[in-house]
Amino acid sequence: xxxxxxxDTVATDFNGVELSLNGSDYTLLEDEGRLFxxxxxxxxxxxxxxxxxxxxxxxxxxTGSHHLQFYWMATMNTRVIxxxxxxxxxxxxxxxxxxxxxxxxxxxxxxxxxxQWNRGCMDCHTTQGxxxxxxxxxxxxxxxxxxxxxxxxxxxxxxxxxxxxxxPVRRYAHYLSGKPDDTIKNPKRLDGQKASLVCxxxxxxxxxxxxxEKQEWNTKGSTYRAGDESLAQRYVVNPREAEKNPLVRNIxxxxxxxxxxxxxxxxxxxxxxxxxxxxxxxxxxxGGEFSCLSCHTMHAKGHDRTEIRAWSDDQLKPEMRGNAACxxxxxxxxxxxxLQEHTRHQANSPGSSCYNCHMPYTTYGLLKAIRSHQVxxxxxxxxxxxxxxxxCNLCHLDKTLASTADTLKQWYNQPVPTIPxxxxxxxxxxxxxxxxxxxxxxxxxxxxxxKPAQEISGTEWTYPYLIRTMADPYEAVRFIAHRSLxxxxxxxxxxxxxxxxxxxxxxxINEAYLKWQSLKSDENTAFPAPLMLNSEGNIVNxxxxxxxxxxxxxxxx
Amino acid sequence: xxxxxxxSLTRRHLRFGWWSLFAFLTLGVVxxxxxxxxxxxxxxxxxxxxxxxxxxxxxHGTLFAIxxxxxxxxxxxxSSLNARPYMSSCLIWGAMLxxxxxxxxxxxxxxxxxxLGILFVPVGAIVMLIATFSIAKAVNTTSRR
Numbered sequence: 001x002x003x004x005x006x007x008d009t010v011a012t013d014f015n016g017v018e019l020s021l022n023g024s025d026y027t028l029l030e031d032e033g034r035l036f037x038x039x040x041x042x043x044x045x046x047x048x049x050x051x052x053x054x055x056x057x058x059x060x061x062x063t064g065s066h067h068l069q070f071y072w073m074a075t076m077n078t079r080v081i082x083x084x085x086x087x088x089x090x091x092x093x094x095x096x097x098x099x100x101x102x103x104x105x106x107x108x109x110x111x112x113x114x115x116q117w118n119r120g121c122m123d124c125h126t127t128q129g130x131x132x133x134x135x136x137x138x139x140x141x142x143x144x145x146x147x148x149x150x151x152x153x154x155x156x157x158x159x160x161x162x163x164x165x166x167x168p169v170r171r172y173a174h175y176l177s178g179k180p181d182d183t184i185k186n187p188k189r190l191d192g193q194k195a196s197l198v199c200x201x202x203x204x205x206x207x208x209x210x211x212x213e214k215q216e217w218n219t220k221g222s223t224y225r226a227g228d229e230s231l232a233q234r235y236v237v238n239p240r241e242a243e244k245n246p247l248v249r250n251i252x253x254x255x256x257x258x259x260x261x262x263x264x265x266x267x268x269x270x271x272x273x274x275x276x277x278x279x280x281x282x283x284x285x286x287g288g289e290f291s292c293l294s295c296h297t298m299h300a301k302g303h304d305r306t307e308i309r310a311w312s313d314d315q316l317k318p319e320m321r322g323n324a325a326c327x328x329x330x331x332x333x334x335x336x337x338x339l340q341e342h343t344r345h346q347a348n349s350p351g352s353s354c355y356n357c358h359m360p361y362t363t364y365g366l367l368k369a370i371r372s373h374q375v376x377x378x379x380x381x382x383x384x385x386x387x388x389x390x391x392c393n394l395c396h397l398d399k400t401l402a403s404t405a406d407t408l409k410q411w412y413n414q415p416v417p418t419i420p421x422x423x424x425x426x427x428x429x430x431x432x433x434x435x436x437x438x439x440x441x442x443x444x445x446x447x448x449x450x451k452p453a454q455e456i457s458g459t460e461w462t463y464p465y466l467i468r469t470m471a472d473p474y475e476a477v478r479f480i481a482h483r484s485l486x487x488x489x490x491x492x493x494x495x496x497x498x499x500x501x502x503x504x505x506x507x508x509i510n511e512a513y514l515k516w517q518s519l520k521s522d523e524n525t526a527f528p529a530p531l532m533l534n535s536e537g538n539i540v541n542x543x544x545x546x547x548x549x550x551x552x553x554x555x556x557x
Numbered sequence: 558x559x560x561x562x563x564x565s566l567t568r569r570h571l572r573f574g575w576w577s578l579f580a581f582l583t584l585g586v587v588x589x590x591x592x593x594x595x596x597x598x599x600x601x602x603x604x605x606x607x608x609x610x611x612x613x614x615x616x617h618g619t620l621f622a623i624x625x626x627x628x629x630x631x632x633x634x635x636s637s638l639n640a641r642p643y644m645s646s647c648l649i650w651g652a653m654l655x656x657x658x659x660x661x662x663x664x665x666x667x668x669x670x671x672x673l674g675i676l677f678v679p680v681g682a683i684v685m686l687i688a689t690f691s692i693a694k695a696v697n698t699t700s701r702r
Contacts, residue, residue, distance in 0.1 A: 172670070
């Protein structure tokens, strides 16, 4: 959410913080409840880098309150705002360059330009925003109804609702009859598809239907209202129809990696915050009743801070953290014997969690892996065809894809695909984390820190892989690898600056390597062959370099 | 009005006032206990209306109990007061209906609105206004003993 910046909305102690990036120094200041940044440049500016001019700038807005907080500066040019190139990581309690919070290619400079918030971010980070970007000059008279995501975003406009309900007789007639009030939309009372679209208006990969619609949006904002059947001026991108849709073809012409940066090759969404694309492709959705609100609620139950904090993590209904989310419809699996027969795992194990097998962690965002919202079955064939890690190998990190294929054949009679040699002999997680693109590497680095995977696959063999991943070209992958390494015994307090210069990164990796050497047993161990480790626990170098040569180095952002 | 009747009225209002005071102070203690126990039924954000209704019931009930005690003492103090029976009835009914309406209104709430028990509140308020106006007028025309 976007909030007006002030000492009451900033997520940390702001005053006096000093930051530096690419030859510019930033001093954060508070003054009578307002926030400012003093910028000075210590070297000539790179004209390619969008950097704010030296001087004192007021921070006027913040975005984010759960994981990261971003800051926006006034430019003194109408309502155009610019981004402070640093974000605050709330859980880690540290400042970091903004670009290091996204999965961005190393050569990518600052991601956001002046006015980017007005042109794009505010579309979904405010309620009923109107960019009002001038076509003829670099001026923006941006307006919003409210900065946060407020009532109107999900319940449609409230003017009529408020005026009609000033009549108490009308209100009590509704209370006592139980009939819905037709002056307002309640997503709970909409069918599954319309209810999901309320969330999907932002939580989807969408685009404008045409230039006319984009211009209308620019002046009036969204004409979609909760309860409508479509997004009005916009459409939800379906990668499977990209060839047929001239608008999508046009986007791809401008950005050849548009689809592959957002979707797995079979069309499943791979970035977070766009869960609607996954939901609509789920078999559950076809029934017409299933919606985002089957599991999520936008209003916290309970009043104390603990309950609200628990709810704000994914905004799930309290009872929806376990299998109850699925047994609402698939009631047969409330029976322990039936569940175990289906999952072939103990009922209380992570292998019997509906989520873990049917909504595995295959989407990326916010410096972590997030559950896929396209309900699906684990499939070795899909992993082979798309490169998307399957649920089995995200937990059984030490197993090969061939092993998964054999198991799925035995348990669920899935056909065994033709498996290449590496996928028969090397653990799938290792192949993805070495050969995969940056998105796959991020997912696997995260999985190596995921407790259920650590418990079933062991952690002794993951040290060298995580330490190696801390040298990844992508800052975000380095961050995740370091965080996972800290979840391993002996590395809980290991510091590493994932945004440092390359030489400092290598120093940190050497330090981690030496620490690991001092921690591990001197005795030689026979690691299973799929782990690609020699008897000392080191990665077999020849194999590592052979696989690195096959890495998918496509820029991912 | 004969002394015996006046004395009876005094006793009536003192008796009602003190018992009412006891009842609504007890309600206050119960409300504080609900805070202490952090009961969602009373403290949840969605139950703000209930909290407001119960608080209003407590404060009005306590205030009107004291008003009844004061009226009892007023009758004793001003022997020539033209204390008509309807004044007494209005004062007692007002002291029951108004806080009672808040209490009933808060037992069930519909979003930001109380239940229909709230309808007792305007009735109680009118009755209480009649009582206080009549008593003020009567006091105004009374010569001091």
